[in-house]
Amino acid sequence: MPRWAVVTLVVAGALVVLVPIGIFVGFVHVYGKNHENMRFPSEDVTVARCGVDPETRRPVAELSITSRAARGGTFTVSVGFLDGQGAVADQGTGAALEVAPGATGTTVVTGARAFGGGEPRCVVEEAVFASTGPSATATP
Incomplete structure (x- = not known):
């Protein structure tokens, strides 16, 4: 060859x-x-308190949302309320409107029906961020 x-x-x-x-x-x-x-919006959400409303017996989650986004916007958060076996007993959705970059917003999410027995465990199932403002780093 x-x-x-x-x-x-x-x-x-x-x-x-x-x-x-x-x-x-x-x-x-x-x-x-x-x-x-x-970044993922769910990383900005913390469950500040999880329990049962004493009057309605519905599960309640108080959420704290510290925005790390570059723009102001609205966070919509879905929470699952788990029973003692870890199964989803109820769900709810809440929104924190117009959270500025670096600011902290709050929202309360309440389940739709009475929670049977014990204390729920609150889990952030989904968080969606929708920008409503200009970027903090935008130049004119």
Whole structure:
């Protein structure tokens, strides 16, 4: 086999292996850069108190929301009220309106029906942030 044919096969084989690896490395790099400052609204929500309303016997969660968003906005939070076995006994949704960047908002979420026996455990199931203001870092 001529020398040029061997060189061509070696170069073609190297390209077949190295090009997909290069594409994968490039994808990982770009993916990391695009998501390096990504935040999840649920990370801004804390259950401040979880219990049962003494009058209605419905489960109640008091939420504290400290916004780490770059813009002001509204947080809509769904809470699950778990029974002693860890099953969802009830659910509720609350909203904290116009929470400024770095500020803390509160909301109270109440279940729809009376909670039977014991104290509930409150779990943030979902938090959604909807921007309602300009970015704190925006320039005119």
